[in-house]
Amino acid sequence: MPAESELNTGVLLFLPYRALENRVFAALAEAGFDDFTPAQARVMQRIGPNGTRLTELAEQAQITKQTAGFLVDQLEKAGYVTRIPDPTDKRARLVCGARKAWEAKEVADGVVAEVEKEWEEHLGKRRMKQLREALTLLREITDPWA
Amino acid sequence: MPAESELNTGVLLFLPYRALENRVFAALAEAGFDDFTPAQARVMQRIGPNGTRLTELAEQAQITKQTAGFLVDQLEKAGYVTRIPDPTDKRARLVCGARKAWEAKEVADGVVAEVEKEWEEHLGKRRMKQLREALTLLREITDPWA
DNA sequence: GACAGTAGTCAGAGGCTCTGACTACTTTGG
DNA sequence: CCAAAGTAGTCAGAGCCTCTGACTACTGTC
Structure with a gap:
């Protein structure tokens, strides 16, 4: 699907989105937060104030729970999040922002x-x-x- | 950077963009175009009617020319593009949509x-x-x- | 014609994402 | 209550994407 003369709304939405994301990332790196990646950020962004389950993070980020688990592992190692047992379900853990x-x-x-x-x-x-x-x-x- | 109560403009832009991209991808797969990936599509999208140089594709997609080359290789194998010599520069080749x-x-x-x-x-x-x-x-x- | 710059490739490494298979726990229905 | 079905999360393996660094071939300038 090669280029066209008239820009569709999708591209129009994407351009400013990417510009904003680039700016945020540059500023974070500048401020010393250079030890996480865009993919990790997209997961981290979705952590609620009281912690969020892995499965929920995965759904909202539209990735598999395996991938989400992989990314949360990195974030945990880098000190951005912690995992605590979910008091309401022994299978689950809550991913919390540090x-x-x-x-x-x-x-x-x-x-x-x-x-x-x-x-x-x-x-x-x-x-x-x-x-x-x-x-x-x-x-x-x-x-x-x- | 965990969730917030008020959505910022970035997220607001991203949501419809992703919804549109998902729809397009699903429809393409439905129509039998299931042998290319989103990353390949983002490069293919930028090919002009008369062909475009690899370096230019890379710049516009904001990826390195190595990555662009890798993706164009796949597209070429899958029959979506061809590469022809650039008549104005013996170093360059034009990536053309098939x-x-x-x-x-x-x-x-x-x-x-x-x-x-x-x-x-x-x-x-x-x-x-x-x-x-x-x-x-x-x-x-x-x-x-x- | 030497030199700086540009187009593209090769090699290697690491990060992201998926599918499939599995364990542990919860929920549902008889 | 208990068996069956479903859900939360992990492990293993594979493939794709992306990068940095180093390189060749060609172009343009002085």
Whole structure:
């Protein structure tokens, strides 16, 4: 499926997404958080404040639980997460973010806010609001966990 | 960087992008185009009508030329592309889409159109137009090849 | 014509992801 | 209660993707 003259909405969505991700990653590396990978980050991102089960992380990241387990292993070794037994189910464990993860999140959030501000300056307040509104609405039919 | 209550614009962009990509991939597999991978597709997508150099494909896909070469090798074996000498530079070769690639593109384009229609129905014509407008504008500051 | 730069390849290593098979535990239904 | 079915997670093995570093061949400049 080679290039076309008119850009489809998919590419249009992907371009700013990638630009943002690149910025966040560069900033995290700059701040010393250079010991995890994009794949690990995509899992870590989905850990809830009280911990999340491996299977749930896998589903939301759309990867197999084996892959999720592999990635969480790395994150655990690097000190970003810990695993504690799930009190409600002896088979399960809860993956919890460690202090290091929340510190990284603060850096990431800062960059996201910065980039969003740049976008708002470029688009204007009104169009930025429309963009977020449309995307939020779109989530209803594109996000299985909405 | 664990989960948060408010979704940032990055996630909001990613969700529909992934949904669209999943749909396109499923449809291609359904139509018999099941012998290439997402990574190969992301390179193939960037081949121009008159062929494109490996280095250029690599830059636009944001991968190294070694990786691009690896992926083009697979695509060539699977019959999606051919490589012809670049008449203007004896070092270079042009990667060209084969008939099979253009056929796959037709299927992909069909699905994209279908999904875009669904989105338009969900958002309404006005908001869909605003979405594309905002994204196109955003491309100016997020796409190095804009 | 020497030299700096560019197009592409080769070799090696590591990371990501999958399928299939398995253990341990939970839930369901008789 | 207990047997069967289902779920959480792990282990093993394979293949794909991606990178860094080093290299050849050619181009363009001075």
